[in-house]
Amino acid sequence: MLNRVVVTGYGAITPLGLTAEDTWHKLVDGVSGVDHISLFDATDFSVKIAGEARDFNPLDYLDPTTARYTDRFAQFAVAASLKAIEKAKLNIDDTNRYDIGILIGSGIGGLSTLSRQVEVLNTRGPSRVSPYVAPMMIADSAPSQVSIKTGIMGPNLSLVSSCSTGTDSIGIAYRMIKYGEIRLMIAGGADAAITPLGVAGFSQAGALSRNTDPQKASRPFDAKRDGFVIGEGAAVLVLESLDYAKSRGADILAEIVGYGATSDAYHITQPLESGEAAAKAIEFALVNVDRGDVDYINAHGTSTPLNDVSETRAIKKVFGDKAYEIPISSIKSMVGHMLGAAGALEAIVCCEVINKGIIPPTMNLEHPDPECDLDYVPNAARDGDIRIAISNSFGFGGHNSVLVTSRYSER
Amino acid sequence: MDIFEQIKEAICKVQPGVDENKIASSALLKEDLEIDSLGQVELALALEDAFGLILLDEELEDLATVGDIVSLVESKS
Numbered sequence: 001m002l003n004r005v006v007v008t009g010y011g012a013i014t015p016l017g018l019t020a021e022d023t024w025h026k027l028v029d030g031v032s033g034v035d036h037i038s039l040f041d042a043t044d045f046s047v048k049i050a051g052e053a054r055d056f057n058p059l060d061y062l063d064p065t066t067a068r069y070t071d072r073f074a075q076f077a078v079a080a081s082l083k084a085i086e087k088a089k090l091n092i093d094d095t096n097r098y099d100i101g102i103l104i105g106s107g108i109g110g111l112s113t114l115s116r117q118v119e120v121l122n123t124r125g126p127s128r129v130s131p132y133v134a135p136m137m138i139a140d141s142a143p144s145q146v147s148i149k150t151g152i153m154g155p156n157l158s159l160v161s162s163c164s165t166g167t168d169s170i171g172i173a174y175r176m177i178k179y180g181e182i183r184l185m186i187a188g189g190a191d192a193a194i195t196p197l198g199v200a201g202f203s204q205a206g207a208l209s210r211n212t213d214p215q216k217a218s219r220p221f222d223a224k225r226d227g228f229v230i231g232e233g234a235a236v237l238v239l240e241s242l243d244y245a246k247s248r249g250a251d252i253l254a255e256i257v258g259y260g261a262t263s264d265a266y267h268i269t270q271p272l273e274s275g276e277a278a279a280k281a282i283e284f285a286l287v288n289v290d291r292g293d294v295d296y297i298n299a300h301g302t303s304t305p306l307n308d309v310s311e312t313r314a315i316k317k318v319f320g321d322k323a324y325e326i327p328i329s330s331i332k333s334m335v336g337h338m339l340g341a342a343g344a345l346e347a348i349v350c351c352e353v354i355n356k357g358i359i360p361p362t363m364n365l366e367h368p369d370p371e372c373d374l375d376y377v378p379n380a381a382r383d384g385d386i387r388i389a390i391s392n393s394f395g396f397g398g399h400n401s402v403l404v405t406s407r408y409s410e411r
Numbered sequence: 412m413d414i415f416e417q418i419k420e421a422i423c424k425v426q427p428g429v430d431e432n433k434i435a436s437s438a439l440l441k442e443d444l445e446i447d448s449l450g451q452v453e454l455a456l457a458l459e460d461a462f463g464l465i466l467l468d469e470e471l472e473d474l475a476t477v478g479d480i481v482s483l484v485e486s487k488s
Contacts, residue, residue, distance in 0.1 A: 065427055065428035075457075124459070126458045127468055128459070130452060131448075132449060
């Protein structure tokens, strides 16, 4: 028998705030979390802006020694997980600690740790390289630190699929519960790649916006878009089987009803222009949902010239003429691209959209692009009775991942 | 700042959760201050930065107490 899978909690650290709730309110108000880079001196960089999780203090979540030996992305993951667990009112004790697993991915991992240690290696030699370099930079340090902090003793895993990481992590966790492998999963993504190497690398790939106006730079679907704005943070959800949620009297926030993933098999950075494989991912995710029932699409909407066109094509391929009637928005216009955390935050946003009846806007959509001609909810939030929302995530390497969230109802 | 104070600062840097009151000359690095073999490498780097000297791996192997570090630094200064 297949389990229904429900969402009972979530938490986030984002450029807009240190909680999912604070982030949500600012998204609805169209507030941008992008500003000039403060994490390092970007004077010599062509890109000088980013969505930083300002005000984040790891000591609010970790003891000082653990914080020192935990990379920033994993610190974010611990913080977001603790908030999610608190919201879900989940007690972890000897009766359930093996029934709970963790799947928190990271697109990049501990890049600041790696960069610092390369510097130590080059200036001080191999015998001064930190023994913590491996445990701090590996992507699975995020779920591992969550396990150590919370006492969760089921599987702790990480998956990496660049900018699809958050969506894939939730999707795979959803399947683990659906197929009865585990009762509850802490799932999401985390990234902290606003480092000199990270910004230079994405910039050299031509992926980042050169716009110098921080709040105007991320402009998904706008004709003057010129790349994404790098963001950072973590977003984590508590997913569990409906039976387990009921048995512990949890508040059910939404239901996950589908997940689909495909690959472009085309190019290491560029998306397939036709959007064909992305469309397939949407179709696979909707295998148990009538396409006509989709009320909202949370777009990948990176603000790169290529993504926004191919994503629009994919949506049209799946929904035909109905594509013009579905409100679509990209919160990356406000938080930037949180890489491996992006899809996880967008899943949280889908839950909020369903429960609050408000669709956050796509900001900075001022100059229509003839190739992006759908309803992207430009520049102002809108009311909407949303029962079913899908979230798209695509990534370097040709990942296409789609999650379907539904309002929960007994049936 | 005297040598002991500088060593204390280096220990706090690599082991920020440590109880500073425990950092005495007789304190055992591992048992009292919870600086394990991984932490010792971090401590070596911090000591080199603090005192502007190079520590040899074999010198580090013999360090058991805070007092041992004081003696080592004094002998090399």
